[in-house]
Amino acid sequence: xxxVEDLTVRFGGVVPIDAMTLxxxxxxxxxxxxxxxxxxxxxxxxSGFVRPSTGRVRAxxxxxxxxxxxxxxxxGLRRTFQTEQAIAELSVFDNVLLVHEHTxxxxxxxxxxxxxxxxxxGLSDVAHRLVGGLGxxxxxxxxVARAVVGRPRLILFDEPGAGLPDEETVRLGExxxxxxxETGALVVLVDHDMSLVSACCATTAVLDFGRLIAAGxxxxxxxxxxxxxxxxxxxxxx
Amino acid sequence: xxxxxxxxxxxxxxxxLGGVFAMNGVGLVVLYRATGVLNLAYxxxxxxxxxxxxxxxxxxxxxxxYAACVAFGGAVTLAYGLVFGPPxxxxxxxxxxxxxxxxxxxxxxxxxxxxxxxxxRTYILPTRLHYYEIADVRVNxxxxxxxxxxxxxxxxxxxxxxxxxxxxxxxALADDREITAMLGVPVRRVEAAAWxxxxxxxxxxxxxxxxxxxxxxxxxxxxxxxALAAALIGRLHSLWVTLxxxxxxxxxxxxxxxxxxxxxxxxxxxxxxxxxxxxxxxVALLFFARRRPLVRT
Amino acid sequence: MTTDIxxxxxxxxVPAAPVAPAGTARARPLRLAIVAGLIAFLxxxxxxxxxxxxxxxxxxxxxxxxxxxxxxLLIGRVGMVSLCQVVLAAVGAWVALRLSYATSLPFPVLVxxxxxxxxxxGTLIGLPALRLSGLYLALITLMAAGAITIVLRAVLFPxxxxxxxxxxxxxxxxxxxxxxxxxxxxxxYFRYCVVVAILMFLLAAWHVRRKPGRxxxxxxxxxxxxxxxxxxxxxxxxxxxxxxxxxxxxxxxxLAASAGGVSVQQFPVETxxxxxxxxxxxxxxxxxxxxxxxxxLRILPALxxxxxxxxxxxxxxxxxxxLQVLMTAPGGLADQVPxxxxxxxxxxGRVFSRREAAA
Numbered sequence: 046x047x048x049v050e051d052l053t054v055r056f057g058g059v060v061p062i063d064a065m066t067l068x069x070x071x072x073x074x075x076x077x078x079x080x081x082x083x084x085x086x087x088x089x090x091x092s093g094f095v096r097p098s099t100g101r102v103r104a105x106x107x108x109x110x111x112x113x114x115x116x117x118x119x120x121g122l123r124r125t126f127q128t129e130q131a132i133a134e135l136s137v138f139d140n141v142l143l144v145h146e147h148t149x150x151x152x153x154x155x156x157x158x159x160x161x162x163x164x165x166x167g168l169s170d171v172a173h174r175l176v177g178g179l180g181x182x183x184x185x186x187x188x189v190a191r192a193v194v195g196r197p198r199l200i201l202f203d204e205p206g207a208g209l210p211d212e213e214t215v216r217l218g219e220x221x222x223x224x225x226x227e228t229g230a231l232v233v234l235v236d237h238d239m240s241l242v243s244a245c246c247a248t249t250a251v252l253d254f255g256r257l258i259a260a261g262x263x264x265x266x267x268x269x270x271x272x273x274x275x276x277x278x279x280x281x282x283x
Numbered sequence: 284x285x286x287x288x289x290x291x292x293x294x295x296x297x298x299x300l301g302g303v304f305a306m307n308g309v310g311l312v313v314l315y316r317a318t319g320v321l322n323l324a325y326x327x328x329x330x331x332x333x334x335x336x337x338x339x340x341x342x343x344x345x346x347x348x349y350a351a352c353v354a355f356g357g358a359v360t361l362a363y364g365l366v367f368g369p370p371x372x373x374x375x376x377x378x379x380x381x382x383x384x385x386x387x388x389x390x391x392x393x394x395x396x397x398x399x400x401x402x403x404r405t406y407i408l409p410t411r412l413h414y415y416e417i418a419d420v421r422v423n424x425x426x427x428x429x430x431x432x433x434x435x436x437x438x439x440x441x442x443x444x445x446x447x448x449x450x451x452x453x454x455a456l457a458d459d460r461e462i463t464a465m466l467g468v469p470v471r472r473v474e475a476a477a478w479x480x481x482x483x484x485x486x487x488x489x490x491x492x493x494x495x496x497x498x499x500x501x502x503x504x505x506x507x508x509x510a511l512a513a514a515l516i517g518r519l520h521s522l523w524v525t526l527x528x529x530x531x532x533x534x535x536x537x538x539x540x541x542x543x544x545x546x547x548x549x550x551x552x553x554x555x556x557x558x559x560x561x562x563x564x565x566v567a568l569l570f571f572a573r574r575r576p577l578v579r580t
Numbered sequence: 581m582t583t584d585i586x587x588x589x590x591x592x593x594v595p596a597a598p599v600a601p602a603g604t605a606r607a608r609p610l611r612l613a614i615v616a617g618l619i620a621f622l623x624x625x626x627x628x629x630x631x632x633x634x635x636x637x638x639x640x641x642x643x644x645x646x647x648x649x650x651x652x653l654l655i656g657r658v659g660m661v662s663l664c665q666v667v668l669a670a671v672g673a674w675v676a677l678r679l680s681y682a683t684s685l686p687f688p689v690l691v692x693x694x695x696x697x698x699x700x701x702g703t704l705i706g707l708p709a710l711r712l713s714g715l716y717l718a719l720i721t722l723m724a725a726g727a728i729t730i731v732l733r734a735v736l737f738p739x740x741x742x743x744x745x746x747x748x749x750x751x752x753x754x755x756x757x758x759x760x761x762x763x764x765x766x767x768x769y770f771r772y773c774v775v776v777a778i779l780m781f782l783l784a785a786w787h788v789r790r791k792p793g794r795x796x797x798x799x800x801x802x803x804x805x806x807x808x809x810x811x812x813x814x815x816x817x818x819x820x821x822x823x824x825x826x827x828x829x830x831x832x833x834x835l836a837a838s839a840g841g842v843s844v845q846q847f848p849v850e851t852x853x854x855x856x857x858x859x860x861x862x863x864x865x866x867x868x869x870x871x872x873x874x875x876x877l878r879i880l881p882a883l884x885x886x887x888x889x890x891x892x893x894x895x896x897x898x899x900x901x902x903l904q905v906l907m908t909a910p911g912g913l914a915d916q917v918p919x920x921x922x923x924x925x926x927x928x929g930r931v932f933s934r935r936e937a938a939a
Contacts, residue, residue: 092807094804118808124808126804130801130804130808132805135794143797143809144809144810146791147795147810147811148809191809370907375714375715377718378906381860382906382907384857384899385899385900385903386903387853387899388895388898388899389895389899389900391899392898393896395895396890557730558727558731560726561723561727564719565720565724565727568708568716571712
């Protein structure tokens with residue numbers, strides 16, 4: 046359970062997140078909103094790249110903001126970015142190994158756990174190939190493997206399907222749906238692809254201009270007129 | 284310990300030299316702010332120009348010879364900016380600065396080849412022949428120019444950046460190149476103006492340095508260090524702080540020449556005086572590091 | 581310039597390493613055979629061919645390959661530029677000389693001590709700069725290099741004189757450390773240096789293939805990548821700096837015992853800049869780049885000198901090389917030459933297969 050309390054982020058005159066209060070329950074949660082709504086900024090606060098002006102974040106009862114940024118993965122935080130993060134000159138195995146060895150993974154079971162994460166994402170065949178030689182979909186899967194290796198507790202996916210063709214996105218969605226059961230982690234998914242969000246997420250929260258405007262079961266939220274208006278704008282009667 | 288009387292001549296020289304450091308520092312900072320390039324070849328450009336002047340002296344009117352140095356500074360800097368500016372525009376400042384090391388080496392090689400260090404070369408600016416006696420110290424016009432020019436250049440640049448269209452565009456560029464371009468500002472032309480301006484300042488400093496310290500190729504090429512130190516103390520941003528820092532470095536370094544009787548180990552303090560810019564720059568950098576959180580990118 | 585904390589794009593000095601299209605390690609046995617053959621030639625085939633002047637030159641090249649290796653690791657693996665590598669070698673030489681006059685420790689211990697002290701000094705230099713961007717690190721190393729050079733010029737290298745600095749005017753301008761008993765002759769000492777260099781390369785390879793190398797790859801990709809993988813970026817950057825400084829220190833220790841000894845004139849400011857140029861040209865991604873860099877820095881100038889060609893042209897060439905590498909050939913010569921040779925090999929192969937088809 047993630048409890049966000051009165052979170053505010055200010056960059057000079059811009060306020061990307063404004064007094065946001067939110068609860069994320071177990072399983073897979075969606076986080077949607079128009080561009081600039083503050084979703085990536087929220088992830089950056091969770092990752093430790095951005096310091097909020099006010100507010101608290103409690104993750105599984107612990108104060109997440111008190112943990113130094115590079116120690117959060119060891120605590121159990123994993124994250125993907127909108128841009129590619131897989132390291133081209135390392136192999137798939139080494140990319141995942143990197144995360145395991147820096148997040149307090151047990152050395153005795155290291156190899157097994159890395160291979161397990163690699164096979165979970167279906168990359169066993171190319172485990173020892175350099176990531177630079179793989180296609181875009183497979184490179185995204187490497188990032189998913191990095192997210193699930195070891196003992197993740199909170200996984201943040203930031204538009205994981207961006208730039209992928211539809212079949213790949215569907216496959217990715219099926220994979221993401223299995224993650225909470227496989228790993229016990231809480232997954233938060235940010236994306237613009239509503240079919241992906243509907244397929245994966247039991248609950249969804251909606252941000253607009255840094256504020257939370259709706260939260261609840263995904264199907265209800267997607268029908269909510271405020272949400273529709275935030276995305277499409279309102280009609281003006283002239 | 285030397286007294287004030289002993290220090291006075293060094294004070295004057297220090298002000299003049301410091302002035303040139305300051306002027307170069309300001310040239311470096313303006314260019315960095317407008318283009319993101321820290322031009323490490325600055326000293327080499329100035330020295331090459333001065334050597335060109337030296338070669339021309341005797342053959343042509345001396346004013347043309349000195350103007351050649353200024354023109355060379357402007358031309359080479361502008362040419363570099365036009366050719367190597369765009370390809371590196373999107374890259375990290377570290378890469379841009381490293382690229383200027385390429386220019387530095389090219390010029391260094393050319394200088395050592397065309398003007399072999401076997402002979403000492405000097406010239407005397409006409410301004411050195413006129414002097415005043417102030418408080419028992421002889422101050423010649425070259426030194427006065429070394430003190431005044433930087434202040435004029437700094438003030439002029441500050442006004443230029445704030446008041447003129449091109450200057451405002453330069454400040455916008457420093458902030459965000461892409462947005463500035465999208466606003467319709469002719470980015471390439473503004474950058475070219477920054478390169479040219481920086482180069483002309485470099486050329487002027489070359490003329491003055493040739494008179495103030497002589498034409499030792501390697502020595503003058505690496506005179507960029509004090510200018511760099513001044514620019515660093517100004518956080519690569521503030522013109523006036525850079526100016527002040529340049530003067531301070533020049534004065535301290537020059538005055539240390541008088542400390543021949545204070546010793547560190549077996550050597551007099553005076554032998555260590557060229558360490559001044561390094562020490563001041565390191566102290567400044569340490570001070571800035573203290574106040575910043577760990578940079579993310 | 582704005583520091584965009586959201587940027588996850590790579591910010592290294594040279595773009596990420598060119599990746600082989602097949603994506604797997606290249607033919608290992610062939611490479612090992614070539615390397616073994618080269619080493620055998622260096623150890624046994626080369627020394628008899630050289631006179632004392634050239635022996636000095638190639639010994640210098642072997643030693644400087646370690647300095648270049650350290651810098652190459654910093655730039656290519658971690659994306660950090662240091663302009664004080666050569667000066668740190670001078671520090672290493674200084675420490676080794678000082679210890680050799682003050683104690684009677686065996687030669688390898690002296691060299692190791694030189695390495696460790698230099699590593700400590702290097703770490704001190706790099707430490708404050710970690711909070712600042714890559715450009716500031718480069719500048720702080722430049723400033724440190726200048727400061728140390730000036731101090732060295734003033735105190736000179738120890739030559740057995742009294743006091744902490746250990747220099748006496750009567751001792752002469754250059755000082756030399758006594759060599760280990762099993763490497764007294766110039767040829768033997770050359771072999772000794774080659775063996776130490778090989779050990780350094782093995783040390784580098786160990787780092788690159790294991791945890792530090794992976795952590796550095798993450799750091800080079802971007803700070804955000806490294807942090808979100810749990811990498812302690814400060815620790816690993818310092819480790820890289822310490823390693824590079826250690827190599828420079830060991831190299832300095834070896835220089836102290838080379839024929840002719842060390843003098844302050846051997847470490848001018850320009851050499852640090854030139855080293856950067858040749859390391860970039862040699863290729864910062866492959867460990868072979870350090871070998872190429874040492875060749876460019878020490879052997880090529882001596883060759884040109886022999887042929888009566890002006891070495892200033894080399895400086896100009898290095899300047900052009902820097903610009904070229906940064907703009908177009910990020911892998912440098914160590915990457916480009918094998919590729920060109922492979923291309924040539926394929927062309928020749930095609931000629932033969934065409935002939936067969938025609939026949």
